[in-house]
Amino acid sequence: MDGVLFVLWVVRILFLFLLYLFLYRVVRTLLRDLRAASREPTTTLGRLVVVASPGAEPATGHVFALDAITTLGRDVNNSIVVEDPFASAEHAVLTYRGSAWYVEDLGSTNGSYVNGHPVDGVATIGFGDELQVGQVRFRLERPRS
Amino acid sequence: MPRSIRSVRPRWRGGEAGLLVIVALALLVGSVSLSGGLTGRLAVYDGETLLVYLVALVSAHLAFVLSGRRTDQILLPVMGLLGGISLLLMQRLPQDLVTQRWFGTDVGLAQVQLVWLVLGIAITAILGIVVRSDSWLRRYKYTWAAAGVGLLLLTFVFGSEVNGQRLNLQLGPFSGQPSEFLKVILVVFLAGYLSENRSLLMEQDTRFGPLRLPPVPYLAPMVVMWAIALGIVVVQRDLGAALLFFGVFLAMVYVATGRTSLVVIGLVLFVIGSLLMANLFDTVRERIDVWLDPFADPLGTGYQVVQGLHAFARGGLLGVGLGAGLPLIGGQIPIPEVHTDFPLAALGEELGLVGVLAILGLYLVLVERGLRIGAAAADDFRALLAVGLSLVVGIQAFIIAAGNLKVLPLTGVTLPFISYGGSSIVANSVVVGLLLALSDKGVEPPAPPSPRGRWQRLRHRGEC
Secondary structure (H helix, E strand, O other): OOOOHHHHHHHHHHHHHHHHOOOOOOOHHHHHHHHHHHHHHOOOOOOOEEEEOOOOOOOOOOOOEEEEEEEEEOOOOOEEEOOOOOOOOOOEEEEEEEEEEEEEEOOOOOOOOEEEEEOOEEEEEEEOOEEEOOEEEEEEEEEOO | OOOHHHOOOOOHHHHHHHHHHHHHHHHHHHHHHHHHHHHHHOOOOOOHHHHHHHHHHHHHHHHHHOOOOOOOHHHHHHHHHHHHHHHHHHHOHHHOOOOOEEEEEEHHHHHHHHHHHHHHHHHHHHHHOOOOHHHHHHHHHHHHHHHHHHHHHHHHHHHHHOOOOOEEEEEEEEEHHHHHHHHHHHHHHHHHHHHHHHHHHOOOOEEEEEEEEEHHHHHHHHHHHHHHHHHHHHHHHHHHHHHHHHHHHHHHHHHHHHHHHHHHHHHHHHHHHHHHHHHHHHHHHHHHHHOOOOOOOOOOOHHHHHHHHHHHHHOOOOOOOOOOOOOOOEOOOOOOOOOOOHHHHHHHHHHHHHHHHHHHHHHHHHHHHHHHHHHOOOOOHHHHHHHHHHHHHHHHHHHHHHHHOOOOOOOOOOOOOOOOOHHHHHHHHHHHHHHHOOOOOOOOOOOOOOOOOHHHHHHHHHHH
16 A cells, blocks of 8 residues: 555544544533532522622622522511611512512512512512612522532 | 732633644644645645634633633634634635635635634634623613614615525625624524513413413514514525524523423424425425435536535545545536535535534534533523524534435525634624623632742732
8 A cells, every 4th residue: 555645544534533532522521510510409499699788687799599488578587687777577578489480579668679670469580680678689590500 | 990900810721721732733634634635745734824723723712811711611622623624624625716805915715714713713702701791782682683683674675696595785895694693683682582571471371272372462572583584585585594593593482481382383383484485485495396306406406415415425434535525527616605505515525424423513512512501600691692592503503414414405504613704604703702701600709818828928918
C-alpha cells in the first residue's frame, strides 16, 4: 500500500476519532452534572426570596424554603414571620395545589399584592412573580435543581 | 464604580479550556486530511483561515475567564467545533459559489464564512458576558412581538424571490433572511407570554368531547400562531420556517402547561393545514411528491434530493475522506445549493455515517445543555426561554437533517452553525449567547478569609 495513502487514511480516521473524543468528554461532563443534580434533595416545592424589607425581620436577601402550606403574617405562629407595621397578624397563606402555587389573602387590613395587583380572595402566583405583604416584597422562585 | 470593578474576579474555566484543546486538535487534523484529499500533500490546508478562527475561539474563552461569570462551559466548545466543521466544508467547496467584493478585494466562500463565524463568536461572547438581567427581554415582550410581525410584513412586501421562495430581505447594501431572527424573537415573546399566563392556561374550563381545554380566550394565541405559520407558507412559500415556528410553539406550550391535550389539538390543526396547503399550492405538493418518490423524476424536480441520497450512499460507514468527495460534474457541483441546504449530505459523503452521527450528537448536546439550564432556572420566564432557545436550534437541525435524508419533505432551513449564510450564523450565535447568559449560577458568595496568614488580611483591610 502506498505510504502517503496509508498516512492519509490514518489522518482521516484520527479526525473522526477526535470528534468522538470530544463527544465522550462532553457527555462525561453532562453525566457528572446530572448525577450531582439528582443527589441533591429537592424536597422543597419552591423558595421565597426577600427582595426588599424595611425592617429587620425578615432580612433582605433571606431565602425561605416553602412547604405545601406556608402562612405569612406578624404573629409568631406563622411559617414566615413578617415583622412589619403594615402586615396583619394572619396576613396571607401560600398553598401548592396540583402543580401551581396559589396565594390567599386572609382578610388583612392592607391587602396582599402579586406583581402590584391586589389579591382578591385566591390568586395564582407563578415562579418569578413578586408578592408584597405589608411593606415587605418577596419573589417566588423555583427550587434549586 | 469601584465596587463593581472589584467584584470582577477572573475565574478559571478548566472544562472549557480542555474541550477547546480537543476542538483545535480535531480541526488541525481535519485540515491536514482536507489538504491530503484536495492536493495530495500532507500539510495544513490554508492555515491562516484556521488560525484566525482558532484565535477568535481562544479570545472568547479568555474573555469569559476575565469576566469571572459562572456560566456554562460546554456551549462554546460545541459551537466552536460545529463552526470549525463548517469552515472545513466551505474551504473544500469551490470558492466561486459565493463571491463578494469587500474593500476592493474579491473574497470567496471560505473567507466570507470565516468573517461570519468570527462575528458570531464575538456576538456570543458579548451576550454571554454583558447580559446580566433578563428584565429587558421580559418587559418588552409585546414590543418584540410587534418587531417580529413588522419584520415578517417587510419580507412579505419587499422580499425578493429566490427559487420561488420569498425569503430574502434586501435593505440597502444588506440582505438577510429575516426568518432566522424571527425565530429568536418568537421564542422570547412566547416565553414572556406563557410564563405570565401559565396558571390560566392550566385551569381546565371548557370541555370538548373527551378533551379538557383551557378557557377559550387563552386559546386564541394558539390559533393566531397557526394562522401566522400558514401565512408564512402562503406568502413566502417557506415550509421550513413554518414547520420550525409551529414545532417550537407546540413544544413550549407543552413545557409550560404539561398538557397533552393542547399538543394533540396543535397536531390536528397542523395536519389540517398541511392537507389544505398541499391541495392549494403546487410548490407544496411538488415537495411532498418528491419526498414520497424522488426517483420519479430524478433529473428534474427530484434531482437535488436524489444527488443528496447518492452522496450519503457514497460515504458509507467511514466516508471517503475530507476533500475526496465527488469532483465537479461538468463545472457544476453534484448537489445544487450544497453549501446552504445540503451541507449534511456533503459531510455524509466525506465523513460517512460515523461522522454524521457525531455531528447530530453535537446538536443533541446543545439541546441537553439548554434543557438543563432551563431546569436550573429560578423562574418560569428564564426556564421557558432556555428551553425554547435550545429547542429552536435542535428542531431546526432536525428539520433540515431529516430533509437531506428524505425522512421529511425537503425544506429550505439552514443547518445551524454549519450552513453558509450570515443571518443563520448570527441568529444562532445570539441563541447560544443568551443561553450562556441564562446559565449564570449567580453571584459568587464572598470568598472565605484566606488561611494563608495575616499579611493578606491586613492588606485587604487596608483596601477597605
